[in-house]
Amino acid sequence: MRELSTNMSSIFDKLNDLKNLFKFGEKIVPIIQSLIEFMKEIVPLLETINSSISDTANKMPQAANQISNVTNATELATTEILDIVDKITNIVVEVESRAKKALEDRERRARLYAKLRETVQGNGDALETIDELEAADAPTKDLEKTIAQLGEVKDNTHQITLSLQVQDITAQQLAAANHLIQSVHERLATLIADIDHSEIKDDIRSLDIDVPEGVDFDPKASYNKDASRQGEVDRILNQQNENKASQEEIDKLFS
Amino acid sequence: MDLKFLVVDDSVTMRRIVINSLKNLGYENYVEAADGQEALAKLNADSEINFIITDWNMPNLSGLEFTKQVRGNPDSANIPILMVTTRGIKEDIVEALQAKVSNYVVKPFTPQILKEKIEQILENV
Numbered sequence: 001m002r003e004l005s006t007n008m009s010s011i012f013d014k015l016n017d018l019k020n021l022f023k024f025g026e027k028i029v030p031i032i033q034s035l036i037e038f039m040k041e042i043v044p045l046l047e048t049i050n051s052s053i054s055d056t057a058n059k060m061p062q063a064a065n066q067i068s069n070v071t072n073a074t075e076l077a078t079t080e081i082l083d084i085v086d087k088i089t090n091i092v093v094e095v096e097s098r099a100k101k102a103l104e105d106r107e108r109r110a111r112l113y114a115k116l117r118e119t120v121q122g123n124g125d126a127l128e129t130i131d132e133l134e135a136a137d138a139p140t141k142d143l144e145k146t147i148a149q150l151g152e153v154k155d156n157t158h159q160i161t162l163s164l165q166v167q168d169i170t171a172q173q174l175a176a177a178n179h180l181i182q183s184v185h186e187r188l189a190t191l192i193a194d195i196d197h198s199e200i201k202d203d204i205r206s207l208d209i210d211v212p213e214g215v216d217f218d219p220k221a222s223y224n225k226d227a228s229r230q231g232e233v234d235r236i237l238n239q240q241n242e243n244k245a246s247q248e249e250i251d252k253l254f255s
Numbered sequence: 256m257d258l259k260f261l262v263v264d265d266s267v268t269m270r271r272i273v274i275n276s277l278k279n280l281g282y283e284n285y286v287e288a289a290d291g292q293e294a295l296a297k298l299n300a301d302s303e304i305n306f307i308i309t310d311w312n313m314p315n316l317s318g319l320e321f322t323k324q325v326r327g328n329p330d331s332a333n334i335p336i337l338m339v340t341t342r343g344i345k346e347d348i349v350e351a352l353q354a355k356v357s358n359y360v361v362k363p364f365t366p367q368i369l370k371e372k373i374e375q376i377l378e379n380v
Contacts, residue, residue: 078268086275158366161275165363168266169341172312216265216312221341221362229343229361230368236348237359 050192057188064181071171078167081160089157096150103143110134169223176219256377259301260285263294263309263318264339269362273308273339276366280373291316295324298331306373311340311351322354335376339364 113134120126260277262285264270270287277285286301288294290313298304307325311318318338325331335357340347343361351359357379358372 075266075268079271082268082271158275158279161272162363162365164268165272168264168269169362171266172341216314216317218312218341220344223363225363230364233343233348233359233361236345237352240349240352 053188053192057185057192060181060185060188064178064185067174067178067181071174074167074170078164081164085157085160089154092150092153092157096147096154099143099147099150103147106137106143109137166223169221172217172219172221175215175217176221179215179217179219256305256380258282258284258306259303261294261297261301261304261307261309262287263289263291263307263313263321265289265310265313269310269339273369276369279366280370290314291318291321291324294321298325298334305334306376307334307336308339309336311338311342311347319351319354322351322356326355335380337372337376339369 113130116130117127120130260282262270262273262277264273264287270289274285274287277283284303286297286304288297291309292315294307294309295316298307309318309321313321316324318340322336322338325334325336336355337358337360338351338356339360339362340351341362342348348359357376360368360372
């Protein structure tokens, strides 16, 4: 009899638990309904985000290729400019050489005129003819100025050559930008691969960024003609040379 | 002293600029290489090379690694090396010195700086 009573008590406890469960269910159902509503709204939004990531990732190889094209185009243009500058320099050097030769000839003629004047001393007609001959040399009087100007042209063409160092420096900056795009592209591709969306995954996989292998660049490269930059390098070089024994200081820089 | 330069840079533009500058300074004897690997091959093949001007950032073998290999070879260990690079921060300069470059020039450089550095190096040879 006691056993029956214990069993009945256990059944009532279970029924009570069941009743509590239904009560909890009544409370939880509206929350689940809200969650379903939320999911209905969020799913299209997630699809849009997926599609947006996919679009962005698809455009990255194009951006990277355009950057590579810019580097190639500037290198080609720089080579052309260097070729032209070399031609100008060669012509200037040739003209300068001729002008210097003409200057030497003029000086030689001046010495000959002086000698001739001594020889024909007292002969008025001869002296007059010599004066006329010397006057005919007048166009060569500007030779010194011409040589100086040719020197200026040469310096300027050399300066153009030096300024073209900008091509190498910008090429390194562009390589750094390309590397960055490649890294972001790889991460996005991984992210999209994690989302089960085979269509997008295939799109991304088919669009690899074509970055030349083994490219090395300085991401901090800058075209800075400020002389203080080399001054700073020299200061560090001198400091290090003076303190050669102080390896500790060098080590500190890397600690 | 007759100098034969090895000019190492992956940029065709930079090689031409360095070589033009050398010619303007009266140095006509040079060979060129596009990276450290090619430079090592040229150095091994040409015993007349007695001055190296190298960039740092290059594919295949960087200027820094190239310098270490040159210094590690008894045949080339004493050849002067001038590093010409865009890298200008203190840590880079110290790293280059530890690799035993002879001197260091930051790009963009002027012919005057190049001349000074070559002369400084030659004074210490």
